[in-house]
Amino acid sequence: MNNIKNAEILCVGYELLHGDVVNTNAAYLSEKLDSIGITVTHHTVVGDEPAVLMSALSAAFERVDLVVTSGGLGPTYDDLTKETVAKYFGREMKMHTHSLERITDYFARSGRIMTRNNEKQAMMPEGATVFDNDYGTAPSLAIEDATLGKTVIMLPGPPSELCPIFSEKAMPYLKSRSHCAIFYRNIHFFGIGESALEEKLGDLMTNSQNPTVAPYCKEGEVRLRVTAKADSENEAIALCDAMTERIKDSSVGEYIYGVDTDTLEEAVVRELKKHGLTLSAAESCTGGLIARRVTDISGASSVFLGGCVTYTNEIKEKLLGVSHETLESFGAVSKETAVEMAIGVRRVTGSDIAVSATGLAGPSGGSDELPVGTVFIGISTKKGEKVRKLTLSARRSREYIRQVSASNALHMVLEYLKNIEE
Amino acid sequence: MNNIKNAEILCVGYELLHGDVVNTNAAYLSEKLDSIGITVTHHTVVGDEPAVLMSALSAAFERVDLVVTSGGLGPTYDDLTKETVAKYFGREMKMHTHSLERITDYFARSGRIMTRNNEKQAMMPEGATVFDNDYGTAPSLAIEDATLGKTVIMLPGPPSELCPIFSEKAMPYLKSRSHCAIFYRNIHFFGIGESALEEKLGDLMTNSQNPTVAPYCKEGEVRLRVTAKADSENEAIALCDAMTERIKDSSVGEYIYGVDTDTLEEAVVRELKKHGLTLSAAESCTGGLIARRVTDISGASSVFLGGCVTYTNEIKEKLLGVSHETLESFGAVSKETAVEMAIGVRRVTGSDIAVSATGLAGPSGGSDELPVGTVFIGISTKKGEKVRKLTLSARRSREYIRQVSASNALHMVLEYLKNIEE
Numbered sequence: 001m002n003n004i005k006n007a008e009i010l011c012v013g014y015e016l017l018h019g020d021v022v023n024t025n026a027a028y029l030s031e032k033l034d035s036i037g038i039t040v041t042h043h044t045v046v047g048d049e050p051a052v053l054m055s056a057l058s059a060a061f062e063r064v065d066l067v068v069t070s071g072g073l074g075p076t077y078d079d080l081t082k083e084t085v086a087k088y089f090g091r092e093m094k095m096h097t098h099s100l101e102r103i104t105d106y107f108a109r110s111g112r113i114m115t116r117n118n119e120k121q122a123m124m125p126e127g128a129t130v131f132d133n134d135y136g137t138a139p140s141l142a143i144e145d146a147t148l149g150k151t152v153i154m155l156p157g158p159p160s161e162l163c164p165i166f167s168e169k170a171m172p173y174l175k176s177r178s179h180c181a182i183f184y185r186n187i188h189f190f191g192i193g194e195s196a197l198e199e200k201l202g203d204l205m206t207n208s209q210n211p212t213v214a215p216y217c218k219e220g221e222v223r224l225r226v227t228a229k230a231d232s233e234n235e236a237i238a239l240c241d242a243m244t245e246r247i248k249d250s251s252v253g254e255y256i257y258g259v260d261t262d263t264l265e266e267a268v269v270r271e272l273k274k275h276g277l278t279l280s281a282a283e284s285c286t287g288g289l290i291a292r293r294v295t296d297i298s299g300a301s302s303v304f305l306g307g308c309v310t311y312t313n314e315i316k317e318k319l320l321g322v323s324h325e326t327l328e329s330f331g332a333v334s335k336e337t338a339v340e341m342a343i344g345v346r347r348v349t350g351s352d353i354a355v356s357a358t359g360l361a362g363p364s365g366g367s368d369e370l371p372v373g374t375v376f377i378g379i380s381t382k383k384g385e386k387v388r389k390l391t392l393s394a395r396r397s398r399e400y401i402r403q404v405s406a407s408n409a410l411h412m413v414l415e416y417l418k419n420i421e422e
Numbered sequence: 423m424n425n426i427k428n429a430e431i432l433c434v435g436y437e438l439l440h441g442d443v444v445n446t447n448a449a450y451l452s453e454k455l456d457s458i459g460i461t462v463t464h465h466t467v468v469g470d471e472p473a474v475l476m477s478a479l480s481a482a483f484e485r486v487d488l489v490v491t492s493g494g495l496g497p498t499y500d501d502l503t504k505e506t507v508a509k510y511f512g513r514e515m516k517m518h519t520h521s522l523e524r525i526t527d528y529f530a531r532s533g534r535i536m537t538r539n540n541e542k543q544a545m546m547p548e549g550a551t552v553f554d555n556d557y558g559t560a561p562s563l564a565i566e567d568a569t570l571g572k573t574v575i576m577l578p579g580p581p582s583e584l585c586p587i588f589s590e591k592a593m594p595y596l597k598s599r600s601h602c603a604i605f606y607r608n609i610h611f612f613g614i615g616e617s618a619l620e621e622k623l624g625d626l627m628t629n630s631q632n633p634t635v636a637p638y639c640k641e642g643e644v645r646l647r648v649t650a651k652a653d654s655e656n657e658a659i660a661l662c663d664a665m666t667e668r669i670k671d672s673s674v675g676e677y678i679y680g681v682d683t684d685t686l687e688e689a690v691v692r693e694l695k696k697h698g699l700t701l702s703a704a705e706s707c708t709g710g711l712i713a714r715r716v717t718d719i720s721g722a723s724s725v726f727l728g729g730c731v732t733y734t735n736e737i738k739e740k741l742l743g744v745s746h747e748t749l750e751s752f753g754a755v756s757k758e759t760a761v762e763m764a765i766g767v768r769r770v771t772g773s774d775i776a777v778s779a780t781g782l783a784g785p786s787g788g789s790d791e792l793p794v795g796t797v798f799i800g801i802s803t804k805k806g807e808k809v810r811k812l813t814l815s816a817r818r819s820r821e822y823i824r825q826v827s828a829s830n831a832l833h834m835v836l837e838y839l840k841n842i843e844e
Contacts, residue, residue, distance in 0.1 A: 015638050017462045018647070019453030022446050026467070031441030040439045041474070043467035045448070052463070059481070075617045076637070077628060110795075110815040115617050134817050158639070160819050216442050281731070287717025288710030291731040295709025298785055298820055306737040308730050309703070309713040315728040315771055319741070349737055363720055398720055 003179050004151060007033050008042040008060040012053060012071040012081050013157055016045045025070045025155075025162050031216075032166060036175060037182045037229055038066065048078040057088050061150050066174075068166075071157035073138035075117040082141070085152055086125035089145055096124040099132075099139045106137055131169035136161040142173055151177075183236035184211075184227040185244050185260055188267075190411045192255040194222050200252050204243075211243045220404040221264070257414055264410040265293040271417040272303035277352040279413060281307035282320055282345035284332065284358040285375060289406045305349045310341070320344030333358050333370055335387040338378035346380045353416060354380045355409040359390070361401045366394060375405045379412045388412060426573060426599055429455050430464040430482040434475060434493035434503055435579055438467045447492045447577075447584050454588060458597055459604035459651060460488065470500040479510050483572050488596075490588075493579035495560035497539040504563070507574055508547035511567055518546040521554075521561045528559055553591035557583040564595060573599075605658035606633075606649040607666050607682055610689075612833045614677040616644050622674050626665075633665045642826040643686065679836055686832040687715045693839040694725035699774040701835060703729035704742055704767035706754065706780040707797060711828040727771045732763070742766030755780050755792055757809040760800035768802045775838060776802045777831040781812070783823045788816060797827045801834045810834060 009029050015021045026043045033040050041064060046052045053072070060067045072081030086093055100122035107114035121138050124130055131140040138156040145151070153170050155162045175182075189197065194215050198205055205213045211228035224247065228239035244259060261267045272279055281290040288309045294300050308319045313332055316322040322340040330336040338356050346354030359375025366372035373392035378385060388408055392401050431451050437443045448465045455462050463486060468474045475494070482489045494503030508515055522544035529536035543560050546552055553562040560578040567573070575592050577584045611619065616639050620627055627635045633650035646669065650661035666681060683689040694701055703712040710731045716722050730741045735754055738744040744762040752758040760778050768776030781797025788794035795814035800807060810830055814823050 011465075014636060016449070016465065017452055018456050019449040019451070019462075020638055020647075022444060022449040023465070024444050027438070027441040027444040029441070030439055034440050040441075041469065042478075043433075043438065043445070043465070045465035047463065056464075076620055106815060106817065111813055112615070113618075115621055117617055117621075135819050135822070160822050164819065214440070283710075283713075286714075287722075287726075288705075288713030288729070288731065291705075291710030292708075292714045295731070295733070296821070296824075300709070301733050301787075304709075305734050306730065306732040306741070307710070308728065308741070309710065309717070310728045311717070311723050312727050318772075319728070319730070319770060348741060350740075399718070 004038055004065045004174065004177060006039045006041050006064045007066040007068060008044060008064045009040060010053075010056055010060055010067050010069045011043070011045045011157075012048060012069060013045075014047045016071075017047050024159055025157070028159070028163055029068050029070070029166065032171060033068070033174075035182070035184050035225070035227060036171065036178065037180065037227075038174070048072055048080065050080050050084045053081065053084045054088060057085065057152075061088075061148075065149060066151045066153070068153045068155065068170075070155045070162055073121065073140070073154060073156045075115070075121050075137070077117070079120075081154055082123070082125060085143065085154060089125065089143055089152075091125035091127060091143070093123045094126055096122050096130060096139070099124065099130060102132060102139070103137050129173065131165055131173075133161060133165055135164055140165045140169065142170065144177075180229050180231065181233040181236045182227065182229050183233060183240050184225055185240045187224045187226065187244060187247055187256055188258045188261055188264075189222045189224070189252070189255045190220070190257050190264070190407070192222065192252060197222055197224070197252055197255075201247070201250065204246065204250070208243070211239050213243065213247075220407045257411065263293075264407055264414065265297055268294060268410050268413050268417075269297045269300050269303055271414060272353075273299075275417060275420060277417070278303055278305050280305045280345045280349035280351035280354045281409070282341040282354065282356040283307060283309050284311060284316070284341070284356075285361045286357040286402050286406050286409070287311065289402050290355060290357060290409050293406055293410065305351045307349070308345055316341065320348065331370070333360055333374060333376065335376050335378070335389065338376035338387050339380070339385045342378035342380035342385060352381065353413055355413055356380075357405050357409050359401070359405060361398045361405070362394060362396075363398060373401055375401065375408075377405065377408045377412055379409075379416060381416055383416075386412065426460055426487045426596065428461045428463050428486045429488040429490060430466060430486045431462060432475075432478055432482055432489050432491045433465070433467045433579075434470060434491060435467075436469045439469055446581055447579070450581065450585055451490050451492070451588065454593060455490070455596075457604070458593065459602050460596065470494060470502065472502050472506045475503065475506045476510060479507065479574075483510075483570075487571060488573045488575070490575045490577065490592075492577045492584055495543065495562070495576060495578045497537070497543050497559070503576055504545070504547065507565065507576060511547065511565055511574075513547035513549060513565070515545045516548055518544050518552055518561070521546065521552060524554060524561070525559050551595065553587055553595075555583060555587055557586055562587050562591065564592065602651055602653060603655040603658045604649065604651050605655060605662050606647055607662045608684075609646045609648065609666060609669055609678055610680045610683055610686075611644045611646070611674065611677040612642070612679045612686070612829070614644065614674060619644055619646070619674055619677075623669070623672065626668065626672070630665070633661050635665065635669075642829045679833065685715075686829055686836065687719055690716060690832050690835050690839075691719045691722050691725055693836060694775075697839060697842060699839070700725055700727050702727045702767045702771035702773035702776045703831070704763040704776065704778040705729060705731050706733060706738070706763070706778075707783045708779040708824050708828050708831070709733065711824050712777060712779065712831050715828055715832065727773045729771070730767055738763065742770065753792070755782055755796060755798065757798050757800070757811065760798035760809050761802070761807045764800035764802035764807060774803065775835055777835055778802075779827050779831050781823070781827060783820045783827070784816060784818075785820060795823055797823065797830075799827065799830045799834055801831075801838060803838055805838075808834065
């Protein structure tokens with residue numbers, strides 16, 4: 001059995017070299033590998049060219065135990081990752097009957113015509129471990145060469161296929177090949193920045209060796225990952241949990257909105273279900289993003305009733321009953337409008353909780369009194385209404401302003417749900 | 423003078439290898455270099471370790487004429503890009519007085535205290551071309567070794583500094599060193615897959631050298647990029663246009679929705695503006711995604727009035743006036759409901775065009791008659807209503823089904839707008 005210490009991410013595809021696609025796969029895979037104690041030492045991106053890929057593969061295997069590739073498993077003539085890797089390991093390509101059946105079945109069920117080149121996707125190097133692809137047609141695979149002590153995992157390029165296959169199939173495969181047990185917990189924060197967190201936690205973060213405590217940032221949210229290594233999984237879990245408790249009890253504890261909760265929207269859906277309450281949203285500047293994020297969660301339909309995207313003043317009046325006077329006196333971007341939007345959508349949908357967002361996402365449309373980045377988030381519940389005003393930097397992107405606004409709306413819902421006396 | 427043909431992007435920083443930061447710099451630089459005819463052949467990411475960086479640099483210069491680095495120009499002890507590159511080219515590090523003055527001035531103006539290690543940022547390899555950094559403290563620089571025929575450009579890691587410095591300073595520097603012109607067009611398709619496109623276009627794609635024709639895929643959409651190189655820009659444009667016409671006239675021409683249009687939503691917003699028409703959306707399974715995608719486009723507010731996210735039957739009746747009988751007899755996921763949703767949102771918002779989406783995005787909730795992946799897209803205009811039924815594979819992710827549904831809704835709007843007689 002192989003004990004994998006380090007890895008290189010090798011992404012294949014001209015779309016990356018042309019800059020058409022941002023390489024999110026490399027970041028995703030790095031974080032996942034890091035979490036199970038495999039150190040990523042290089043990322044490499046090459047085009048769809050067998051000779052270049054072969055030379056990148058050889059260079060990588062001179063440095064590391066594991067190479068994880070993404071891309072080049074598709075049905076077209078320039079998808080040659082499998083063939084090149086097979087050649088590197090000196091393996092023949094053979095038809096993998098199980099994969100061929102799955103691909104044939106996939107096309108039959110989706111009513112599409114299967115072309116000859118789709119069959120190529122079922123060809124596999126001898127002795128490969130095949131991971132079924134439940135998210136597309138290209139199966140993933142791993143090859144382990146015990147003599148060389150080298151392993152390769154090949155994944156499809158689209159993140160919508162790569163991410164679930166890696167976490168569901170490749171991670172268990174890798175874990176089963178590792179000697180030591182690794183366990184981690186993610187502690188999710190909202191309303192505190194990375195540097196403030198670092199200052200308050202001090203030594204706990206910088207000097208902790210096992211578990212390690214490392215920060216990760218994403219639009220308005222910070223996450224601390226607590227990672228422990230031990231001989232057994234139970235020991236690793238115990239180390240993680242002890243550190244998690246210390247952080248919860250520290251001065252930053254109040255900013256925690258969840259542990260091992262992937263996202264704010266997942267936490268919102270879970271808490272709504274727990275309390276048997278329903279939600280609706282009235283969105284102006286976020287333009288459907290709050291609804292979209294909540295309904296990203298499977299099963300959201302039992303707690304999210306719906307909402308309105310009201311881009312113009314007229315529609316705010318018509319759909320939500322925001323008063324003409326409010327819009328005239330205070331403007332569409334005001335705490336008064338945010339409140340009336342939340343009240344309005346709660347009334348028309350009959351939900352228990354309603355949130356609203358109105359603001360300036362830019363890049364155009366700001367003024368001295370109301371610069372781009374000014375956003376009002378409202379919430380309406382049986383306990384009344386609340387508004388949060390955001391003043392984000394006008395130099396931030398439209399996408400950033402919209403995401404942070406939606407995150408704040410979700411966070412306000414979460415705060416309300418947490419403070420409900422049971 | 424150097425004629426730079428190809429390049430490698432070399433990014434330095436452990437934050438990339440840990441997956442904390444997505445490498446947007448590589449995509450940005452690739453696209454920029456590509457646009458001036460410099461082919462990017464590799465992206466490499468390494469940690470902040472001089473020996474590893476030196477070996478990556480040597481490997482890169484065995485392959486290419488130009489290396490563009492990002493990161494490692496900061497003031498801390500582990501920022502060693504400049505020093506390592508200087509060593510590679512055999513140049514001494516010297517204090518660059520102009521840069522030192524700028525950094526001192528920067529600290530004085532921002533009221534922050536300048537530490538000793540900030541002075542290190544003004545040390546430059548002999549003979550470097552220094553690009554002032556107007557966005558931070560780390561100056562950028564280029565070194566050209568005429569004997570070796572090699573050039574390196576070093577940029578700071580933060581995208582907010584790297585992007586403007588590269589486009590304002592490094593691009594003119596590079597353009598002045600390039601001989602040939604390059605031009606490309608993107609042809610956007612909808613309703614045809616990558617492999618079907620490839621089969622139909624055959625030789626045109628595989629054997630074409632100048633222009634080249636390369637496919638790019640994204641949830642339900644395929645794009646072909648036609649790229650031509652020539653001595654002058656006019657010649658390159660002519661080559662591109664001739665190929666684009668050939669593809670338009672071929673059997674795949676009917677699937678083209680635009681040339682040099684970035685996304686379906688951009689095409690929709692542009693066409694709506696052109697015709698002076700407005701849009702609204704009624705969304706069930708897409709849960710706000712149609713609205714979100716349209717409002718991603720800055721300036722959408724002049725053509726997108728708003729919409730409703732109606733997740734429950736009750737809300738469909740209440741907000742959109744979908745009839746109780748329709749929901750009872752045909753169900754929420756039916757062409758009848760899709761039509762009434764579109765009519766309803768068009769009436770309540772008063773928009774010229776309305777789209778609707780109702781379906782099963784999964785993963786749970788499907789049945790034999792209505793499997794997950796069944797989606798009805800409706801459109802309502804003054805010319806009446808239309809419905810498109812999608813039967814996507816139930817094995818596709820929720821995200822995929824939602825994105826493809828939203829894309830189909832946008833595509834139906836685009837088709838309507840294209841067929842308006844003027």
